[in-house]
Amino acid sequence: MPSPVTVIVVGAGNRGETYAQFATVHPHRMKVVGVADPRVFARQKLQEVHHIAEENVCEDWRCIAEREKFADAVFICTPDRLHKEPAVALAKRGYHILLEKPMAATVEDCTEIIGACIQSHVMLTVCHVLRYDPTIHKIKELIDSGAIGDVIHIQHFEPVGFYHFAHSFVRGNWRNEATSSFALLAKSCHDLDLIHHWAGGRRCVKVSSFGSLSHFTKENKPQGAAARCLDCPVEGACPYSACKIYLDRVRKGCVGWPVSVVCTSSVPDIESVTEALRTGPYGRCVYECDNDVCTNQVVNMEFEGGVTAAFSMVAFTEEMCQRKTTIYGSKGELCYDRHGVRVFDFLTQRATVHTAPSGAPENFSMRGHGGADYHLLDAFISAVASGDPSLIRSGPEETLSSHRLVFEAERARRENRVVFCGLNEWTNGTE
Numbered sequence: 547m548p549s550p551v552t553v554i555v556v557g558a559g560n561r562g563e564t565y566a567q568f569a570t571v572h573p574h575r576m577k578v579v580g581v582a583d584p585r586v587f588a589r590q591k592l593q594e595v596h597h598i599a600e601e602n603v604c605e606d607w608r609c610i611a612e613r614e615k616f617a618d619a620v621f622i623c624t625p626d627r628l629h630k631e632p633a634v635a636l637a638k639r640g641y642h643i644l645l646e647k648p649m650a651a652t653v654e655d656c657t658e659i660i661g662a663c664i665q666s667h668v669m670l671t672v673c674h675v676l677r678y679d680p681t682i683h684k685i686k687e688l689i690d691s692g693a694i695g696d697v698i699h700i701q702h703f704e705p706v707g708f709y710h711f712a713h714s715f716v717r718g719n720w721r722n723e724a725t726s727s728f729a730l731l732a733k734s735c736h737d738l739d740l741i742h743h744w745a746g747g748r749r750c751v752k753v754s755s756f757g758s759l760s761h762f763t764k765e766n767k768p769q770g771a772a773a774r775c776l777d778c779p780v781e782g783a784c785p786y787s788a789c790k791i792y793l794d795r796v797r798k799g800c801v802g803w804p805v806s807v808v809c810t811s812s813v814p815d816i817e818s819v820t821e822a823l824r825t826g827p828y829g830r831c832v833y834e835c836d837n838d839v840c841t842n843q844v845v846n847m848e849f850e851g852g853v854t855a856a857f858s859m860v861a862f863t864e865e866m867c868q869r870k871t872t873i874y875g876s877k878g879e880l881c882y883d884r885h886g887v888r889v890f891d892f893l894t895q896r897a898t899v900h901t902a903p904s905g906a907p908e909n910f911s912m913r914g915h916g917g918a919d920y921h922l923l924d925a926f927i928s929a930v931a932s933g934d935p936s937l938i939r940s941g942p943e944e945t946l947s948s949h950r951l952v953f954e955a956e957r958a959r960r961e962n963r964v965v966f967c968g969l970n971e972w973t974n975g976t977e
Contacts, residue, residue, distance in 0.1 A: 547574060551930045552617040554580035554641070556607045556632050558588040560807055561646050561673075562623035566592060568923040571907055576927050579617050582607045587811045607632040615640050619930050622646060625719060626727045630655040637662040642669040642930050644923075648735045649945065651727040653953045660942045671926045674739045674940040674948075676869075678921035680902035682740065683939075684887050685871070685880065688900065689744060693889050694875025700744055700855040701873075704737050707866025711841065712786040713804045715861070716762045717828050721837035729839040730755075730959075731952050734859050737869070738845065738955065739940070739948040741855045744873060747944060748849040750951050752966050755959035757843025761862070767833035774829050776820070786832040788823050845955045 550573065555562045558581050569576040580602035583589040593603050604610065610620070611632070619642040622632050630650045637643055643663060649656040649672055663670040676682050689697060706715075714720050720732040730738075742750070772778040775788035784790075793816070795805050801814045808828045812818045823829030841861040848854050871882040881888045886901040904917030929937040951967075958965040 548931065550575050550577040551619060551927050552577050552579045554578075554582070554602070554610060554617045554620045555592060555623065556582045556610070556620055556636075557623035557625075557628075557646075558583040558585070558592045559623060560803060562621055563588075563592060564919060565621050565623065565644065565923055566596060568920070568927065569596060572927075575931070576923075580604075580610060582610055585810055607636070611635040611639055618642060619644060619926075625725075626732060627651045627725070630659055633659045634662040637666045637668050637670070640666060640668060642926075644671045644926050645673065647673045647675075648727060648731045648952070649949055651731070653950055656946055656949050660946050663942055669926075669929055669935045669938060670942050670945075671922070671929070671938045672940050672945045673922060674736055674945065675918040675922045676736050676740055677743065677918075677939040678925060679918035680905055680921065681887060682869075682882070682918075684900055684902045685873070685882055686743060688880060688887065688889060689746075689873070689875075693878060693891075694873060694880050695877030697745060697853055697873060697875055699853070699874045700741050701871065702737055702741055702855070702857045703870045704734055704857075704859045705863030705865045705868060705870075706733065706859060706861045708785060708862055708864070709791050710804075710866045711861035712762075712832050713791060713807075713828070715839050715841075716786075716832045716835050716837045717788075717830055718807070721835060721839060723838055728956050729841075730757075730843055730845070730859070730956050731949075732839070734843075734857070735949060735952045737857055737859070738952050739945070740871075741847065741857060742944070742948040742951055745849045745853050745855065747947070748851060748853060749947075750847050750849050750954070750967050752964050753845065753847045753951065753955050753958050754964045755843060755845045755955045757840040757859075757959055759838060760841045762832050762835070762837055762841065764833055767831065771831055771833065773831055773834055774824070775831065776823055776829060778831065784832075788829050792819055792823060792828065840959075843959065845958075847951070847955075 553576060555566050555578060566578050569578050578596035581589045581592045581598055582604050584605050589603055620636050621644045622629060623646045626648055629645060633643055633645055649659055715729060720726045726732055768780050770780050775781050781787045781789055792805050792808055796816055796819050805814050808822045809818045843859050845857040868884045873880040878892050879890045886899050888897055888899050890897045906917035906920035925937050929935055935941060954965050954967055
């Protein structure tokens with residue numbers, strides 16, 4: 547039996563811990579041999595679970611880059627603005643890279659990461675996990691099979707979820723562009739990547755976008771509300787109350803996401819979560835945070851050949867991240883929601899429903915994203931083990947193209963105009 551692929555986790559937060567779990571299910575295929583994270587609790591937790599040698603546990607990824615290569619690959623799950631430096635440095639050391647999305651916070655940094663991986667002949671997987679969702683992958687298979695003829699228009703919607711947005715984009719790590727990135731990149735680069743993918747990799751020729759920050763502002767703070775939910779006399783009437791989102795879950799025994807994110811230095815329980823809400827960012831009133839990212843945004847695109855697409859992201863929804871898609875073709879119409887894929891054939895005037903089993907182990911917490919987390923890791927580890935980059939569905943060049951589309955869409959929103967995308971470097975055209 548071949549030796550397992552050895553991996554170092556850089557950034558032992560929620561995503562790093564989740565991806566590392568692949569080793570607990572398939573110890574013969576993957577072994578976590580190193581961890582780097584500035585937080586003592588996070589790195590010690592990973593060290594204990596995976597029995598990592600003390601000399602391979604460090605606060606800073608630079609300690610890894612300075613050493614002789616001691617693993618096959620690295621998982622880079624640091625904050626968005628801290629992706630580029632470790633990705634470039636560790637690629638140059640010969641490590642294959644699994645990189646959390648988005649690749650980086652600027653198109654220049656994204657391009658530098660791609661260049662480093664290509665020049666160093668290492669594989670790069672960017673964690674566009676939806677590419678690995680079996681049901682969403684079925685959409686691409688149906689398009690390629692000609693089930694709906696030529697793709698004419700793509701309509702795609704992402705409902706973020708009211709409490710998810712409050713957790714991640716008002717109180718949480720992705721609330722402020724200066725410290726993370728804009729919402730379209732942080733949350734919806736998944737979605738524009740899918741649209742680009744379903745459009746057959748055609749070049750986007752022009753894009754427009756509109757959106758803004760709504761509701762979560764000081765002007766909308768309820769009368770009498772306090773600065774923190776634990777001290778707030780009107781908290782009971784607020785759907786975004788931290789007490790409801792976090793403490794109520796702990797009382798029910800639910801200590802996974804998002805509760806697990808609140809306590810960075812201890813196991814989440816009533817006492818630790820209460821203390822975190824009393825002193826930390828997740829206990830703040832949503833109307834008094836330093837958030838500035840869009841709560842709602844639309845993007846309109848035209849691709850080569852006349853294919854058009856429209857994307858909408860909305861914070862204020864009941865459903866959380868349950869995307870909905872309709873793709874209109876010359877011979878049929880394809881509709882997707884969490885229940886499956888429905889294809890209506892114009893010729894026969896009959897509808898066929900297609901489903902795809904998750905395939906992720908039932909007892910495995912990596913069943914998130916419809917089992918896509920599991921399949922992402924399965925593909926990457928298989929690619930590294932076999933030396934076959936074709937197993938990776940979100941490789942360097944196409945991922946860079948879809949990221950560039952995200953940056954151009956955001957530029958169109960900021961400049962309030964249609965942006966014409968250049969042939970190679972996506973430079974401005976003339977209107």
